[in-house]
Amino acid sequence: MRRSGSTIKEVAQKAGVSPMTVSRVLNNQDVVRETTKRRVFDAIRELNYRPSIMARSLANGRSLCVGLLYTNPSHGYLSELLLGTLSACRERQHLLVVDKPDEDLLRRDPQYVEQTFLRSSIQALVVAPPLSEDAEFMAKIAAAEIRYIALGPVHWGNGLSVCIDEIAAAEDMTSHLLELGHRDIGLIRGPAAHAASALRFEGYKRAIEKAGIPVDERLIADGNFDYHSGREAARRLLSGDKKPTAIFATNDDMACGAIGFAYEQGLRIPRDLSVVGFDDSPSAAANWPPLTTIRQPVREMAEIAVGLLDADIMTIAPDQRQRVVPHTLVKRESTRPLLD
Incomplete structure (x- = not known):
């Protein structure tokens, strides 16, 4: 596969369209015919093109555009997840994009994942449960060759994950x-x-x-x-x-x-x-x-996940790729010994 340094002009030449048409496809404008869209996406895949909306921040070679994906219904979990991810991204000067994928489209449209990320400059993902436990979805992420960290107890092959026992x-x-x-x-x-x-x-x-x-x-x-x-x-x-x-x-x-x-x-x-x-x-x-x-230290788990996005996975031993974080039993006033 070609390196990701391709330009929008190269994509346009490959697809036989103008750079403006490529831009319209990437911005999901309805004025482009479906047949043309397919040619553009075929060219994007072949050239491994990733549009850059943060060229300035990427100039130092360290910053990333990180996507946080969730479908979790718990507001308490999500607030801690977001705070941890935001804190870690700010510390590392990463750009954070938060998205709740359309679950109906995930099931119906086999191109949904690929097209969604090809339209953005997301370079790495933090995926929260239950999405991180969906085998079909995670296989699509792996096929798109986007680095990811899965939160939760399900560990996928050679990927990286963070969880508690x-x-x-x-x-x-x-x-x-x-x-x-x-x-x-x-x-x-x-x-x-x-x-x-x-x-x-x-x-x-x-x-x-x-x-x-x-x-x-x-x-x-x-x-x-x-x-x-x-x-x-x-x-x-x-x-x-x-x-x-x-x-x-x-x-x-x-x-x-x-x-x-x-x-x-x-x-x-x-x-x-x-x-x-x-x-x-x-x-x-x-x-x-x-x-x-x-x-369950969700905020800390999110911070660890973002930190792992900077790591070279090949330098991490396979048995170290699932990070298990300690849990704590917190005793408060909602329990008491059972009275006879």
Whole structure:
């Protein structure tokens, strides 16, 4: 493949059009015929052309145009992710472009990924879950030969990724509730599209089974990593014939939703019900009572990811390409020992 130093004039010559037409295609203007667009994109692919909107900042040879891609529904997670990415990009004088890809187009249009990045000067990507766990999407990113860092527990071949040990973290939280005397521990799982949902469920099961307690499906409810789904899951758990004395919501947004529903039912937290979360997002400390949770250092993980974009992957040993960051059990006022 040709080096990426091609010019817009070379692309125009290859496609048999004017440089102005190439510019219109790159800016997604509707005045260009589809057949012409295809010729332009074919030329861009062959020449490996990357338009430069930041030539001045790239002059020092270090700065990058970094794309942050997300489809995660959790506002708490996204705020920490954005703050960490912004901080690291500012420190390194990188330009940051934040994008939420169109999920329908991702599924329907096989050219969506390639055309989206060929129209920009994005040179590197930080990809957040669940997008970073989508095999088809990540294969397209790899095929486009754009360097990337995947956040989350799924590691792709020879790529780089940053995560925590999701199973160990969920096991630690469940063990904490068991140490407080709880035996009927409800779990609010996240959406199936997130690999972390299954891993956190596995950690919950391991702790329960180690305590000699069978996993009871009546104590399991599904959510979508947002406040509303946490409320609905808590309603199902607290309305069933097997009521939990503690609820482990596998992210903070759902935990806050569970607490909100419990209050509406006249339950006092933690006197009548202990509730814990996962992530230690800003809402965890701001909630009342402040939420016991697992701290997933999303901001620091994002900073590490941006730092790795500067690295030469060939100098990193294969067993070091997935960076596992420590988690922390943060104990606050939403839990208490179970009273007999």
